[in-house]
Amino acid sequence: MRARPFRNRIAAICAATVLAAPLMAAPLPAAAAEATAAEATAAGLTVTYVESARWNTGYTGEIVVHNASDAPVDDWRIEFSLPEGSRIHELWNATLAGDPSGYTVTPPRWGATVPAGGTYTFGFNGVHRDGATEPLACTVNGASCSGGGTGPGHDHISVAYYTQWGAAERDYHVADLVETGSAEKLTHIQYAFGNVGADGECFMTDEEGQGDALADYGHTVPAGESVDGVADGAGQELRGNFNQLRKLKELYPDLTVSISLGGWEWSRYFSDAALTEESRERLVESCVDLYLRGDLPELNGAGGEGAAQGVFDGIDLDWEWPGTDGNPHNVVRPEDRENFTALVQEFRDQLDAYGDETDRHYELTAFMPAGGWRLDTGYELDEVMPNFDFITVQGYDYHGTWESVTNHQSNLVTDARDPEPVISAELIRDAYVSRGVDPAKLVLGIPFYGQGWTGVEPGPEGDGLFQAAAGPAQGTYSTGTEEWRFLKEKVASGEFQVFRNDEAGTAWIYDGETLWNYDDEAAVAQKTTWALDNGYSGIMIWSIDGDDADGSLMGSIDRALRADRP
Template identity: 50%
Template structure:
């Protein structure tokens, strides 16, 4: 039955199945990000990954984020959430509250409990992100700086030597490191430092970090989050050489268009839309092709998928609302122009689907939302299989619904 579904989806995708070694289909990476700050307003805890059923269907969990400081070392951006907050019984993976005086509290202790319950699950600390990449360029500018940064990251996050705790208190929490420098050689957050030398220095840092990680534990994992835009790829990444040092890389498959623009579009379309009026057209497929043509091995490419949507308000022009002018970002629970899948699925309005581009969207005559539902993710998962890619990555797990519908859609195809 699964082969029939994949064949049907391949016809919808317009893809000719490539010859893929049998072992390539034996195991796919199903990665999701867990946001450290979700334990606050979002009230989403490590336990929820388990109770929704998502933990059993993931292979890797990226914990976002650790930061790099102006001194060129790794540090925790929120020690309270990471290891200081006493977790009550009702929020604990095993139903046992953190005891006064125990060695490790917070999210990191809960990750240990989650891994004990799901031994197959690998966890990685993700370094950087949109607001945590400011000092990467300075930190890796010299050989001494690269050595210092790599040593501090291994010591803090892998050896588990956390400030204020006994040495090794958090050893074993993380199985590896995920680099999320946004972006080497090109602009990201307005405060970021970047320079042309970042391209070579990123490669050299990845190789230094890889060497130090292997010295600590030969099986430790190293991944990176990489951009979709070709200009950012070419400005910041020696693709072939970087991929040799990585176990895998997750490529950006969302925010291809967004509410920072005054025209609606697709958040994460699988295939390029020939109707797209923009001078530069983006798609997941184009990004995959760009990395393959630059020397990335298919089996190491993990495709990013969104568990949220991009939204616009004041959308004019009628019809289905696609590629129409808008007044600005639509209101969202956690920020203008963005909304979680679990909230979008209940929004009123007419829904449109285009299998030719691997997209769906909602339009009520005023608000327009582009987001992925389980059917879209099955289409993307079929693409991943048919192209012999490494798997999927979701940003972020808290945005899925209480039944883990998006996670399950990916799992049903990528296993």
């Protein structure tokens, strides 16, 4: 199986840096992939790369295979890809197959043994575009070229939501977490979402608007969209996103994957499910059975008892919102506050009981709101916080296109120009801390999308901010919102001007008619630094499919998480 990726920038000097991440390459049968991974580990093979020369659009690269074991290795296979616009046109002392989206290198026809405790070197000439030559992915005999790293190089929490609909509707697959280099930068993935039904239980269905079991575990993922380059078999009991998450965890054993329950659309029946001791027990038992024990209903020719066991490491509660209004269809009761406390305790108790069976800890987390009034109405923080491993705090949608005036949606502090400066990450942090919450249990949410308005006059500053709008702007997938990867293209087109408030940590673009607020590489880095400096334990992203094909936003966050601090 494939292992942890690295996305290091490679300077044009003769200093070896570790090759990059796993890629979508020529598929091996599952059994063979598992065998070669074990062989690579036993052999102690690693691979390093150096760019040794550069000219105009060309360069020379050198790859060294290292064998740390006490036995020679003569059967090796290296797979990697190159940035867009780069390619190899000549390689020596090895055999090359494939193309820049997936190269495979094997020994030359006369053989190339890597001696015990020694190395074997081969080189190539290539062309590049805009100076990018670093390999984007690398495995050696199916295992990590780096020798088995399993997680990010920082001690903070980094969480990304991966959406159930990401593959089908956004063309963002679990494999893209590897290809973009984002997977290696994450400590947690929250899979959004699992639904709670009218009967108060977690369930699976393909009924439109209620669930997508086909995406979850029924869809047969082709080789080109698979984490390890191996297609799902039509007869597998686990396919789709769940099987890809299982494969991802084989590459990154330290990665924690949780199922997130609820969300904006599927918080409808939480109040009913939390109402009584009996209903709480029934809800939690159904969720543990479905997601942790992995007992999936048989749908689309997949599923069965234990089919998804081992995919999920915890449960994330995204009830939006106990005791206060959320989606208009939600059931809301005044006693939601106390019932949420009891529900959290029931989840913690049953997760611990199941953990005793399996001899491990299962995480319990929650997505919780911005605004002190929601906290006071919906949460007994002193009671619930000890039962959570951490909570992610809403760091976005402070303002949006449900309002008729343009504004920031994700500001760190209030803007002096804001006519109603009532919300910011700083004020929200203070609201939690003043209620006794340790900021080390808080993870700040960052949006990978923007809110947009059109029919916006420039205003006195000429930037369109805090101005009346005719209505929401049209995004690629919805009205009023747009993913960062598409907003990036608007900036590149030259039609929009970028504006910033560095103190507030905000950015927006405006073309004289339409305004989009958004977070680019500079903004997310500033937010990450600010969060850590203010006691937050890390960063959460909603949602990872908004990033570009290079994982630029995730890379910027990761660099800020790695930065030395006083």
